[in-house]
Amino acid sequence: MTAAPASTGFGRESGQNPQAAPAPATSINVIDVANIEVIYNHVILVLKGVSLSVPEGGIVALLGGNGAGKSTTLKSISNLLRTERGEVTKGHIHCRGERVDGLTPNDLVRRGVIQVMEGRHCFGHLTVEENLLTGAFIHGSKRRQIADDLEKVYHYFPRLKERRTSQAGYTSGGEQQMTAIGRALMSRPTTILLDEPSMGLAPQLVEEIFEIVKNLNEQEKVSILLAEQNTNVALRYAHYGYILENGRVVLDGNAAALRENEDVKEFYLGIAGEGRRSFRDVKHYRRRKRWL
Numbered sequence: 001m002t003a004a005p006a007s008t009g010f011g012r013e014s015g016q017n018p019q020a021a022p023a024p025a026t027s028i029n030v031i032d033v034a035n036i037e038v039i040y041n042h043v044i045l046v047l048k049g050v051s052l053s054v055p056e057g058g059i060v061a062l063l064g065g066n067g068a069g070k071s072t073t074l075k076s077i078s079n080l081l082r083t084e085r086g087e088v089t090k091g092h093i094h095c096r097g098e099r100v101d102g103l104t105p106n107d108l109v110r111r112g113v114i115q116v117m118e119g120r121h122c123f124g125h126l127t128v129e130e131n132l133l134t135g136a137f138i139h140g141s142k143r144r145q146i147a148d149d150l151e152k153v154y155h156y157f158p159r160l161k162e163r164r165t166s167q168a169g170y171t172s173g174g175e176q177q178m179t180a181i182g183r184a185l186m187s188r189p190t191t192i193l194l195d196e197p198s199m200g201l202a203p204q205l206v207e208e209i210f211e212i213v214k215n216l217n218e219q220e221k222v223s224i225l226l227a228e229q230n231t232n233v234a235l236r237y238a239h240y241g242y243i244l245e246n247g248r249v250v251l252d253g254n255a256a257a258l259r260e261n262e263d264v265k266e267f268y269l270g271i272a273g274e275g276r277r278s279f280r281d282v283k284h285y286r287r288r289k290r291w292l
């Protein structure tokens, strides 16, 4: 299948062939996860039938508390599970209609799907720019092209340009998160799996990073699957959301509808029916999720 995707992704050329027909309004999703089960170490059952889709050009949020299975879901898609003795034992995963479970993480990156790991892994002893350059190595681009991609990253992350020669290990948490996202961009992705970009960052920086993610989505047409505990910020930027609890999707819907959902408000946004109030004021018997 060689149908031209509607989104070209970061750094990928578009409109090279003026004769080419406009991309059809295809309903093929960039990611389709169907009913997957994941087991770690042959015994620990973590995902119990998770299904989700990321449409072309969409921002999809995967929400849930600690240990819900968000990172495991992302790693199942990017095929990083095996490095942690995890295995998809049921269900399947498609990327633009092509089955991808069983491929290597490299294969996925070559298909334009890359994960930014939780905890903003940077090479601490390398400079910010050297970190970014490690992301370009996968497609063996020409020097010129790499320089252009680098400028594009600096366009989206002006702070990184200022810190380009600083050792990454000594930059702030926000700058390291930006470096991790910037490095992923250097692989020219069409889809980014972004794991907890807000983790450990001050609210203002979280907002700054989400604004950049939104710009990348709108201007570079990069599709995003975002794992977040920060429901509030994620639902303001995402178009669609899935709520994961204990390895199962318990609720999904348009971000606007989820923001208005009484259970989501009460259990994830900290707002009870009659407006903002302390959790201590809410009688225990009332605090029962309607989806369980």
Ligand SMILES: Nc1ncnc2c1ncn2[C@@H]1O[C@H](COP(=O)(O)OP(=O)(O)OP(=O)(O)O)[C@@H](O)[C@H]1O
Pocket (backbone or CB within 6 Å): 040, 041, 044, 046, 064, 065, 066, 067, 068, 069, 070, 071, 072, 073, 084, 085, 086, 118, 229
């Ligand atoms: N390598 C592993 N081996 C065994 N169990 C694991 C492994 N990685 C994760 N788990 C378990 O799988 C469950 C889901 O973990 P996961 O990291 O996917 O959750 P999460 O939703 O990303 O949580 P957090 O918000 O804390 O990052 C947890 O119970 C965790 O202990």
Ligand SMILES: [Mg+2]
Pocket (backbone or CB within 6 Å): 070, 071, 072, 118, 195, 196
């Ligand atoms: Mg996680």
